[in-house]
Amino acid sequence: MIERYVETQRQRVDGFLSDYLEQRRERATEKLFDAIEYALASGKRLRPILLLASAEAFHLNAEKMLSTAAAIECFHIYSLIHDDLPAMDNSDFRHGRLSTHKKFDEATAILAGDTLIPLGFELLAQETAKHFLAxxxxxxxxxxxxxxxxxxxxxxxxxxLDFLQNSDHTSDDLALMYRRKTGALIELSVSAPAILLGQARKLERLSRFGRALGLAYQLIDDMLDAAEEAHKPTLLRAWGLEKTRTRAQELTDEAIEAIQPLHSERLEELARYLLRRTY
Amino acid sequence: MIERYVETQRQRVDGFLSDYLEQRRERATEKLFDAIEYALASGKRLRPILLLASAEAFHLNAEKMLSTAAAIECFHIYSLIHDDLPAMDNSDFRHGRLSTHKKFDEATAILAGDTLIPLGFELLAQETAKHFLAxxxxxxxxxxxxxxxxxxxxxxxxxxLDFLQNSDHTSDDLALMYRRKTGALIELSVSAPAILLGQARKLERLSRFGRALGLAYQLIDDMLDAAEEAHKPTLLRAWGLEKTRTRAQELTDEAIEAIQPLHSERLEELARYLLRRTY
Structure with missing residues (x-):
């Protein structure tokens, strides 16, 4: 059952991340770590789970991949913290909890994000590097x-942010923005195992899977968040509900099609699971 | 003449950086690059110049080191942009020019800093990696x-930031803060060539040089900025002018002493040059 898999992998990633953070925690900068852990608690760990599922297609031991999965989550959480800031999307809440700058303060939120970026690179250069060719x-x-x-x-x-101030944009412009803001990191999560093993052909298929899935994911997000985010420039607003729902289904099919030769039931199941999710 | 060396190296680093940024510049994110170039213009390139001078002690061709030097400057400039933000030090000016969030806007300044961090890592993983062992x-x-x-x-x-709100700190606390906020990146700049060549013994000497120099540098900065920054918690305030000046001289001597066996006249000259600088 995919729900159980998702939950198990989520816990593994969380266990790894909190151990890693615990080692780095110290008295003088406690607030930074409190803010990072607070922000981390709001993530679903979708990207690390996709990464671990992709690693299965290469018969890679999940233990070897946890540092990479954790790094990707650090990058994702940094972007959530900074996107919520008053000067950016100015969101006081995220998934029903106070955003990091509201729970702490703006300076701490900026610094927590600024800390998560190098932390992610540290995980890659120090931990991931132990298991793969330099x-x-x-x-x-x-x-x-x-x-x-x-x-x-x-x-x-x-x-x-430009789109918020300037409504003169096409659905192609929106698709470009989605691809950068959400798509690229999802594509990377799925592709990382192929990059780490230097498998160019599988990398190409996984990239296509990730690209289609990333856009499908964002379309579903738009539909789920439509009520709160009515002011935001989205493809849902450009396309309407019916077309958006159809595109999400088509993209999921395209994603699954792209990885047929990899025979990864897990990734296929995950793609379908993401399509039917309700939060 | 050291002044001429400093100027030549500064121009080399600037040339490399602007070429690299030009390649990445594109219409859709123009503002980001404008902000980055604006912020870059306020740097003195001290760290890259120290790095290039240190590389000479290993007879390393400067061309091989420009990407590393440029990366370090990206990290430094990011920290200046974010430190100036209203939620942080709230500085409207830096070296007599508007700070980046004042010249552009807060969102652009946050994103410019957030872009400079991965840009620095990209320079290391993509360019520096061409010249050294993986x-x-x-x-x-x-x-x-x-x-x-x-x-x-x-x-x-x-x-x-904590010190600003809470005056209950010793000069040891201040020295710890200096070491992290300014010292660590200066130490890294000086040490990078030894790290890239895997030369542990020289690394140890260069680290000592960089550590002493980093603190001396900050003390001199404190004295130069005393007028504008009277509200800031500094070692100058804790020690007074005479002791601060004496410590800066002693630290410079210690730094030079640490690298005696490396016979690097250039680094020694640079250390003395930094001590007598007036801006």
């Missing part, structure tokens, strides 16, 4: 850096 | 990540 770990770090930068997360967020 | 590049990335995190830059900034 050159492949470097390729992963390079790809991660690209995904976090202007061609990924920060560029996507900038474009999103 | 395992050594990974060690450098790991060290950089540590220096940017809670035991370095972000931890130092958090402690600094």
């Amino acid at each position: 050159k492949h770990t470097l390729t992963l770090i390079q790809t991660v850096a690209h995904v976090l930068g202007s061609h990924g997360l920060t560029g996507g967020q900038l474009i999103d | 395992k050594h590049t990974l060690t450098l990335i790991q060290t950089v990540a540590h220096v940017l995190g809670s035991h370095g830059l972000t931890g130092g900034q958090l402690i600094d």
